[in-house]
Amino acid sequence: MPVDNSVAREVTPPGGVRAWWVLAFSGATAAVFVGWYGPLQVLLARQVEGISPDGKESALALVTGVGAAWSMVANPIWGALSDRSGRRGPWVLGGAVAGGGALAALATVDTVLGVVALWSVAQIALNSCFAGLSAAVPDQVPEHRRGAVGGWFGFAQTVGVMSGTGLALAGGSVSSGYVACAVVVVVGSLPFALARERRRVPVREPARKPFGLLRHRDFVWAWVPRFLINLGNAVALLYLFYYLQDEVRVGDPAGGVFTLTAVYAVALLATVLVGGVWSDRVGKRRVFVCVAGVVMSAAAVLLAVWPTWTGAVVAAAVLGVGYGAYTSVDFALVTQVLPAAGARGKDLGVVNIANTLPQVLAPALAAPVVAHLGGYPVLYLVAAAVGVAGAALVFRVRTVH
Missing domain, CATH: 1.20.1250.20 (MFS general substrate transporter like domains)
Known part of the structure; x- marks a missing residue:
């Protein structure tokens, strides 16, 4: 099979990227990581320990393992759907609302299977946000600025991890920690999700064969x-x-x-x-x-x-x-x-x-x-x-x- 060494045709204009866009993008990225790492660092472990103290290690492994598997599957699917729609913002907004709802619902469950199910929903939904945010960078940012914006991307992720952990600890209880993280996910994503996209997603190209x-x-x-x-x-x-x-x-x-x-x-x-x-x-x-x-x-x-x-x-x-x-x-x-x-x-x-x-x-x-x-x-x-x-x-x- 011949190897194709070509890359995507660059369709973003050579100009810069607006500061407000970088700020909204960074805020939404941080919000998504609050939704991920507040539970992963603190809340899931505490919740599972309260439900199954004798089997907490295996129960937590089940919860996080199933969630990670759904995350791997969901991200490319959400990305493909946002490609077809020609927009990124609606997928960020929909994922934030659904993910925030799943996090809030996690505060109410008292079985391991319930935690597995709702954490899986949260993972699937938050990956819609992350897929849209990741793809927005090559859509909106010229090549010569992507290192800087990639830096803000990494900066926002780290702030999100630290903030999510802090919210989970400061909430006082598992339930209040989940609710706090849910609110941040939705509110933090709104400026980016509702903003007008200055450069639209490129016209979809013919579908590739499997493993193309x-x-x-x-x-x-x-x-x-x-x-x-x-x-x-x-x-x-x-x-x-x-x-x-x-x-x-x-x-x-x-x-x-x-x-x-x-x-x-x-x-x-x-x-x-x-x-x-x-x-x-x-x-x-x-x-x-x-x-x-x-x-x-x-x-x-x-x-x-x-x-x-x-x-x-x-x-x-x-x-x-x-x-x-x-x-x-x-x-x-x-x-x-x-x-x-x-x-x-x-x-x-x-x-x-x-x-x-x-x-x-x-x-x-x-x-x-x-x-x-x-x-x-x-x-x-x-x-x-x-x-x-x-x-x-x-x-x-x-x-x-």
Whole structure:
């Protein structure tokens, strides 16, 4: 089968992007991540523990695993539907209202199956928002500004994670935490969802055959490094609580995870905007992605060879610096290798599988390493090796410098 190395015809005009649009876009992105991470960081665990205290670990795994599976399926479908409609805003609005409703309803259920069902609905709905927001960037933003806007995209995601966690903790109860997150999802999405779209979605191009994306070489080689880097990151973070408890011997591993998350977030915010703007100015993407991937892998190496609290704090800061630069520049790179301008939503949905699939695969890779193949030092060296492989493979992309 011949390989098609073409990318989407650039249809956005060469001008800039309005500041109000970036602000509304960032607000909606942060709102979606509040809806995701308030439950994932705090609320689901507390709710499941109250329902099934003796089987809380397996019950929470069921809830999050089923939700992640729905997320992988839903994102490309919502993206394809928004491509067909020619609009992104209505899909953001509909997803926010449905997702907020599902979060509010979660406050009322008292069975594990009820939590599974409503969290799945929330995941499906919020992916409608995320698919529309992701595709809006190549629709509305010229190539030479996508690193900067990708930086705001990553910045907003981090603010959403921190805000969602804060709302969940400040609410006082599981029910009030869900309601607070639901309100933020809807209200935060409204400015973007109701704004007039200055540049409409390109006219839909003829449908590709199944697996037709595999014929687009640069798209595949942009997807593979993203998958590997995210897999290495997922492996490194999966057992962080147990690493602090069993390897580092921290007295309060839960508090330790919170502290490391805060250190990571601050470091990420310090680089997420700088990396994107810098890559725009020099006109290069691949070298930034590669260096960022290597820096993230260095954090895993630190955890392997320096199993102390100080080492963990330094590793969290290093990981944040690397991931901040990576998340903005890699998103800009991916938007430049989309195969069809009229199928951006669907294709970015496929790209987003590279973010969610590692969450499913990481336990299968990490558990046997920890149990039988050398424990945490080997686990973190494996994570580093996977990340370095992903960083190196980004140079297989040829149409982007």
